Amino acid sequence: MHEQIIISGFGGQGALFAGxxxxxxxxxxxxxxxxxxxxxxxxxxxxxxxxVTLSDEPIGSPITDSPTVVIAMNPPSMEMFExxxxxxxxxxxxxxxxxxxxxxxDITTIQVPANDIAEELGNERMANMVLLGALIRATGVISMxxxxxxxxxxxxxxxxxxxxxxxxxxxxxxEVVEKVARG
Amino acid sequence: MERKVVFAKPEALTDAPTHYCPGCTHGVVHRLIxxxxxxxxxxxxxxxxxxxxxxxLAYNYFNLDVAEAAHGRAPAMATGLKRVQPxxxxxxxxxxxxxxxxxxxxxxxxxxxxxxxxTIFINNAVYGMTGxxxxxxxxxxxxxxxxxxxxxxxxxxxxxRVAELIATTSGAAYVVRRMVTKPATIASAKKAxxxxxxxxxxxxxxxxxxxxxxxxxxxxxNPREALEWVEENMAAYYPLGDYKVIDEVKSLK
Amino acid sequence: xAKILMKGNEAIAEAAIRAGCQAYFGYPITPQTELLEYMxxxxxxxxxxxxxxxxxxxxxxxxxGAACAGAxxxxxxxxxxxxxxxxGISYIVCSEVPAVVINVMRGGPGLGNIQPAQGDYFQMTxxxxxxxxxxxxxxxxxxxxxxxxxxxxxxxxxxxxxxxxIIADGMIxxxxxxxxxxxxEPPQRPEQPWALTGAKGREKNIITSLYLGGLPLEKVNLRxxxxxxxxxxxxxxxxxxxxxxxxxxxxxxxxxxxxxxxAIKEAREEGIPAGLFRPxxxxxxxxxxxxxxxxxxxxxxxxxxxxxxxxxxxxxxTRDRLPIHFYGKMGGVVPSPAEVLxxxxxxxxxxxxxx
Numbered sequence: 172m173h174e175q176i177i178i179s180g181f182g183g184q185g186a187l188f189a190g191x192x193x194x195x196x197x198x199x200x201x202x203x204x205x206x207x208x209x210x211x212x213x214x215x216x217x218x219x220x221x222x223v224t225l226s227d228e229p230i231g232s233p234i235t236d237s238p239t240v241v242i243a244m245n246p247p248s249m250e251m252f253e254x255x256x257x258x259x260x261x262x263x264x265x266x267x268x269x270x271x272x273x274x275x276x277d278i279t280t281i282q283v284p285a286n287d288i289a290e291e292l293g294n295e296r297m298a299n300m301v302l303l304g305a306l307i308r309a310t311g312v313i314s315m316x317x318x319x320x321x322x323x324x325x326x327x328x329x330x331x332x333x334x335x336x337x338x339x340x341x342x343x344x345x346e347v348v349e350k351v352a353r354g
Numbered sequence: 355m356e357r358k359v360v361f362a363k364p365e366a367l368t369d370a371p372t373h374y375c376p377g378c379t380h381g382v383v384h385r386l387i388x389x390x391x392x393x394x395x396x397x398x399x400x401x402x403x404x405x406x407x408x409x410x411l412a413y414n415y416f417n418l419d420v421a422e423a424a425h426g427r428a429p430a431m432a433t434g435l436k437r438v439q440p441x442x443x444x445x446x447x448x449x450x451x452x453x454x455x456x457x458x459x460x461x462x463x464x465x466x467x468x469x470x471x472x473t474i475f476i477n478n479a480v481y482g483m484t485g486x487x488x489x490x491x492x493x494x495x496x497x498x499x500x501x502x503x504x505x506x507x508x509x510x511x512x513x514x515r516v517a518e519l520i521a522t523t524s525g526a527a528y529v530v531r532r533m534v535t536k537p538a539t540i541a542s543a544k545k546a547x548x549x550x551x552x553x554x555x556x557x558x559x560x561x562x563x564x565x566x567x568x569x570x571x572x573x574x575x576n577p578r579e580a581l582e583w584v585e586e587n588m589a590a591y592y593p594l595g596d597y598k599v600i601d602e603v604k605s606l607k
Numbered sequence: 608x609a610k611i612l613m614k615g616n617e618a619i620a621e622a623a624i625r626a627g628c629q630a631y632f633g634y635p636i637t638p639q640t641e642l643l644e645y646m647x648x649x650x651x652x653x654x655x656x657x658x659x660x661x662x663x664x665x666x667x668x669x670x671x672g673a674a675c676a677g678a679x680x681x682x683x684x685x686x687x688x689x690x691x692x693x694x695g696i697s698y699i700v701c702s703e704v705p706a707v708v709i710n711v712m713r714g715g716p717g718l719g720n721i722q723p724a725q726g727d728y729f730q731m732t733x734x735x736x737x738x739x740x741x742x743x744x745x746x747x748x749x750x751x752x753x754x755x756x757x758x759x760x761x762x763x764x765x766x767x768x769x770x771x772x773i774i775a776d777g778m779i780x781x782x783x784x785x786x787x788x789x790x791x792e793p794p795q796r797p798e799q800p801w802a803l804t805g806a807k808g809r810e811k812n813i814i815t816s817l818y819l820g821g822l823p824l825e826k827v828n829l830r831x832x833x834x835x836x837x838x839x840x841x842x843x844x845x846x847x848x849x850x851x852x853x854x855x856x857x858x859x860x861x862x863x864x865x866x867x868x869x870a871i872k873e874a875r876e877e878g879i880p881a882g883l884f885r886p887x888x889x890x891x892x893x894x895x896x897x898x899x900x901x902x903x904x905x906x907x908x909x910x911x912x913x914x915x916x917x918x919x920x921x922x923x924x925t926r927d928r929l930p931i932h933f934y935g936k937m938g939g940v941v942p943s944p945a946e947v948l949x950x951x952x953x954x955x956x957x958x959x960x961x962x
Contacts, residue, residue, distance in 0.1 A: 191612075194612065194783060204785060205782055205783065205784045206782065206783035206784070207782045207783075208783075210638055210721070210777070231865055231867075231868035231869030231870075231944065232870075232943070232944045233782055234866065234941060234943055234944075235944070235945075236946075237943075398805050399807065401805065403672075410817060413813045413815060414813075417806070417811055418805075418806050418811050419804065419805055419806050419811050419813075420803075420813050421672070421675050421803055421813075421815070422813070422814065422815035423668070424671075424695065427664065427695070430664070430665040430671075430672065431668045431675070432672060433658065433672060434632065434671060434673035434675070435672040435675055435676050435803060437630060437656045437658060438629060438630050438656055438676045438678040439804065442804070459664075460661070460664075460668070463661040
């Protein structure tokens with residue numbers, strides 16, 4: 172496998188952390204991995220994104236202009252990355268705040284009302300995990316189990332109490348995909 | 355015939371003849387530092403840092419380990435030397451251009467950190483080595499080769515009072531100003547230098563002794579007139595005194 | 608040993624700690640600040656020296672002071688800060704004391720931006736400060752290599768009593784990837800009879816970069832040049848990728864080298880015989896090996912994140928015996944492998960390139 176995944180949103184939406192969970196889980200599964208963030212003033216309230224590479228081979232470039240998977244957490248990310256998804260790839264759209272739909276026929280687009288689901292769970296900050304759950308279920312780039320382990324080992328001490336909620340968010344995201352599959 | 359030594363060079367000085375001009379007080383201050391180091395028995399654990407300026411060759415005159423710093427950076431270099439060997443005694447020897455112009459940031463922050471080092475600051479109101487240009491401590495109206503009409507404070511700004519400035523830092527333990535114009539003032543300067551080194555030995559923080567010095571060559575005066583000029587003009591703008599002496603230093607003997 | 612995920616800046620910091628770095632002095636600047644922050648925690652926990660200086664000028668002079676005492680010492684910075692350090696670096700080199708400086712480059716000139724760039728190549732490899740000197744410059748591509756080269760940097764600094772630099776960039780500083788951190792025995796360091804430790808039971812030591820009169824300084828200059836010759840003889844390092852049968856060889860280092868590697872793999876899949884020559888020591892530059900490599904190929908493509916700086920060394924190495932193409936991006940813009948591939952395609956088949 173050689174997957175390059177871009178997760179992009181506003182600063183504070185948790186794009187970077189979702190990418191770290193994915194990266195860490197990939198490492199647990201024995202893949203070569205890289206995680207490359209956008210950084211600097213961009214982080215302070217502007218856009219935040221990261222590129223995650225999961226590969227069976229040693230990784231050359233950690234950047235790409237044709238990602239195999241994109242999570243667009245906000246409208247600017249949708250605008251920027253929807254055209255770039257590699258044909259045959261996946262696009263996950265946070266439909267709670269992105270109203271546009273993809274017109275592309277050569278990729279799989281999945282609408283996930285991540286903020287709504289997170290709000291129902293009682294914490295809007297879980298939207299990133301909802302989207303990650305959908306990604307895991309639809310693409311299978313990592314297992315749900317690895318994601319859970321990655322969360323357990325990477326949640327900072329002061330957020331430990333949120334572990335069950337994070338896991339629940341992952342599952343709810345996965346269910347969105349299952350519902351789509353059932354039609 | 356039996357002979358008794360009544361006067362000798364301090365062990366902390368080498369036999370090298372200095373290059374200083376006749377009447378310059380660098381030599382006097384070198385000797386005072388060396389006498390204090392001998393008296394405290396710290397020659398073998400002391401590291402000096404020479405500046406850029408007339409004292410750039412001080413490493414030839416002190417009989418101890420010496421580094422030669424970049425212009426103004428002696429306090430930073432001293433910080434590095436001292437932090438990795440806190441059991442040693444580290445002092446910088448700096449002139450007014452070195453310390454109060456190009457190295458202002460370094461000296462202020464070393465003092466502010468309470469860096470446990472000692473600075474001997476030679477203030478002679480002029481750049482000596484480069485041939486008599488205006489220093490940050492040149493007096494208003496003073497003629498130098500770069501203030502040929504006298505220092506006009508409207509153009510060149512005002513002289514900087516270093517001891518007063520450094521005394522405002524919380525990290526400073528001992529900050530005083532002295533001069534070396536006659537036996538009594540020299541004895542007082544020596545006492546201050548000794549206390550500064552003792553403060554460092556007792557790990558009390560940053561210590562600085564500013565010494566008003568003469569530069570007959572660049573002032574265009576003979577040695578005697580130059581010393582009088584220090585007393586009459588420099589001491590008037592830069593009053594002698596103790597600007598900061600923390601209680602722990604006061605109790606040092 | 609298990610691999611752990613680390614951020615580049617932190618991996619370099621931890622490598623320095625394992626190499627026995629006793630003192631760190633630095634000043635915050637993006638994109639290397641995490642290195643300083645990591646040191647502020649770990650060095651203190653280990654009872655070693657950490658100090659945040661008031662400027663890069665001070666930081667490098669603190670490094671100079673600690674190096675004079677014989678300590679294993681380092682600083683890290685990014686391009687504008689590296690410029691400020693040039694004064695101290697020149698003094699350190701002339702004084703022949705060992706130290707390590709990490710430059711996590713960003714876009715320039717001026718304040719530039721904080722994105723990855725390689726615009727400091729000339730400054731790092733050709734001297735940088737005043738006077739006749741060069742320093743060893745090591746260019747990592749991956750984090751594992753960054754770790755290994757950081758450890759090597761301290762040993763080389765000791766061996767040649769000189770300053771050694773790591774030329775990294777914002778991408779290497781910010782990326783996270785799995786690394787193996789070696790367990791290192793306390794370093795075997797050479798004797799340091801020159802160090803300023805107090806003149807106890809010996810003659811006094813002087814460390815200076817001032818040598819008045821012509822002859823004494825010339826003697827130092829000649830000795831420094833002799834050391835550089837020795838370095839050129841012993842320390843040239845490079846990596847090669849898919850050179851077998853290559854007709855087009857890309858020459859790139861650091862982050863650019865990494866991107867080029869992917870582009871070359873894709874070119875091979877398209878049937879274009881491309882390969883990669885990646886210098887690891889930017890000084891000493893692998894002139895001889897590159898010349899040899901160039902003998903068997905049709906084209907060289909130099910790829911850098913600047914306006915063409917290493918390009919000059921490639922010209923020197925090959926004396927222009929074959930076509931040398933250049934592809935560069937400035938301003939912190941990092942091209943994708945696809946863009947580099949397009950350049951390779953242009954060379955392989957000019958018509959195809961003009962899409």
